[in-house]
Amino acid sequence: MSGESLDALKDIIPENRLKTELPEMEDYCHDEYPDIFIEPEAVALAENEDEISKILKWSQKYNVPVTPRGLGTGLSGGCLAAEGGLILSLERMKSIREIDRQGLFVTTQPGIITKDLQDAVEKESLFYPPDPASLESCSIGGNVAENAGGPRAYKYGVTRQYVQGLKAILPDGERLSFGGKLIKNVSGYDIAGLICGSEGTLAVITEITLRLVSKPAQVIDLLIPFPSLRDAAETISDFLSSGIVPNTMEFMDKAAIARSSKFIQKELPYMSSQAQLLIQIEERENIDSLLESVQVVAERHNAEDILLAENPVQQELIWQARRNLYEALKQSEGSMEIADVSIPRHRIPLLIEGLRKISEINSTEIINYGHAGDGNVHVHVMQNFIESEEWDKRKLLIMKEIFNLVSSLEGVVSGEHGIGFLKKKYLKYCLDDQSLKLMQAIKKTIDPENLLNPGKIFI
């Protein structure tokens, strides 16, 4: 970034919202993936659409890359300045514009924390279902950019299924407004759906209109321990084909639970079991019959118990292992590599078995948990005490083996974390040439100079 371009930037963003030195830029040099640090040339905290439009025009004029950033909780490096230039932070644009109680919509700026948005709509007896694990620290704009999921996606679907309207600024600085408080819309191509999940490479999202549903009066949580991973995996498969649709169907293996327990320094229920399922059921369903079906299927697969949690205290006990898991793994000895694989959901038993073999052959611990009901599993390859040089070699080999396994199961390399720049080299495992070419052509059409979040998704 030349002195001239920096001066021009200062005309757009006042100095108190512009960072150019390291200590104050530090928070913008990483996301939540382990051991990553990429320094941008500057960070601008935008406060309105006008500033963003000017920044993108400035980017074109001075040929400086701009990387939009929500609250930096991603796991694929998508919000980092991979090719230098400016980080454009949306963190200050966090106002809710309108909660439409009658129409069941919320219109919001992108920078608000997802949990804050959820709390605000729940006060109005409404409900925004997508619940990424990072919901207490991630932004709704980041959720839209990455098409975030979460446990409740099993019943309610992912972020894209709630985005009905978007305002965004295109790479040339022009403002776009698409859709709105509409459930159905076949008036031209689905621009909102295209921007959602495009990881900030096509436009900077400045306002989002989300469909809401009514708030469930009560939920019941179940923890079901199993004597083997296989039993848990087959239970999931069996739930699916039995038409049992709870809100969530999460699973954790024994190693995951142990790490979480150590991290929160607390005994957890059924720690000796090889795997656990976490299931949530809603009051608006026919609870008794649903509970009975769950029980029948779980017992068929050797469930060791069914723990019921009907109040917030019990529920916290059941969910705390899962909620603290990622932080626990991150704090472990050594580093780790994470894969966010998505496969046909009934092939979960095959995936789990394949991962076990990869772990054994490579003498490396692999910890798995995630959204089993959707076929979306977070796979953590742990360094533990493997020496650094050896780890660097081994982790690459293992990741290749994992993605070969995923590819053989007709899965994809990301279910909800996105590709960012950390997973670029694996994209070929799940995209054919024509799909890739088409995506690149769309990117080139919308951002011909490749200045908006360059170096992401595509090699």
Place this chain on the structure above:
Amino acid sequence: MSGESLDALKDIIPENRLKTELPEMEDYCHDEYPDIFIEPEAVALAENEDEISKILKWSQKYNVPVTPRGLGTGLSGGCLAAEGGLILSLERMKSIREIDRQGLFVTTQPGIITKDLQDAVEKESLFYPPDPASLESCSIGGNVAENAGGPRAYKYGVTRQYVQGLKAILPDGERLSFGGKLIKNVSGYDIAGLICGSEGTLAVITEITLRLVSKPAQVIDLLIPFPSLRDAAETISDFLSSGIVPNTMEFMDKAAIARSSKFIQKELPYMSSQAQLLIQIEERENIDSLLESVQVVAERHNAEDILLAENPVQQELIWQARRNLYEALKQSEGSMEIADVSIPRHRIPLLIEGLRKISEINSTEIINYGHAGDGNVHVHVMQNFIESEEWDKRKLLIMKEIFNLVSSLEGVVSGEHGIGFLKKKYLKYCLDDQSLKLMQAIKKTIDPENLLNPGKIFI
């Protein structure tokens, strides 16, 4: 189409699957919109991907437009050869490739009738929810191209929410395969979502993988008559904000019911009521509490009765007016113009009131029905006995007034029928310049010569 290009086409498609003369091409000169007839230069009935790929390469070589066509039940002219050239019919590609009972997916060719697909998966206790009114005659490929909805979209969402994988041939003849039996996928842009709803302008769909759900054991249907349109509209609004989520929330006005009754030559229940709501409730919900809530809300808005239908005979009685409505209107004296408007759903009362005024001011009958719970209303402007020359003037004026009303309510010009070429001139009422430019740029990138279904969506 030159003699040379026709000869080359005959090398791709055998003569018994190629039509070039009028009597045998007649079925391909219209869709289900009234009074429309556009003759293509030829019609080819493809049987496999290889033929389609060759046809698209042929189209590029000889500069001949190609318009893909399912079973021709659209309502916006999307499958007609608006700029001449070849109609590429997918009607022969109607095999179901696989019903995956364990994973809850179906993979199918595009030409199968939607109802046939639904029947096939229901035999396996599975369920494909989208149910456009034309389901007994439309194709699943057409549903994907138009992102079809239907009554059950209220609870279950539209076609796009079920398309997890697509195979398609791009305008240059290259084959693309995207997604698959996957629930979650953030591995690059959402190509399936972009192609779905693009009305055959971006690619020819050759194989579709759809997510299924388990089949509800039983449904209960309710017919609720109201003394005024306003009461019915406000009931819908009130259902929404009360969090009552039945499968369907359809409405019909008195004139619509009368037409249907006349068409099927049969008295229908509550024909003297000004409006009726058709509500379907599923057994897997907590039926008793849902029924009670429906009753409380409906009675608050002066419901005249609540008719319950619990078996197929009763259900047929309740739904027959709705099912026969479009055909009834089409058979009426004179022609009609149809608008498929989608507005914020709680503004249904304002829309209905606005339409009543437009009808009065212009002394023209306007008949309304549709998917009120989604804010998606089918508006029929009836010619009746208005003399042709006067009708041609008046209908244009009225359509403009309708779309001005829709625009003032922040709605869009199509909820599920698409733009095709019949609604092109109205697209400006709901798209801003940037959205339009972006769509056109995407079209140009994928189909630079504008040979795949040209003359559609954009002016």
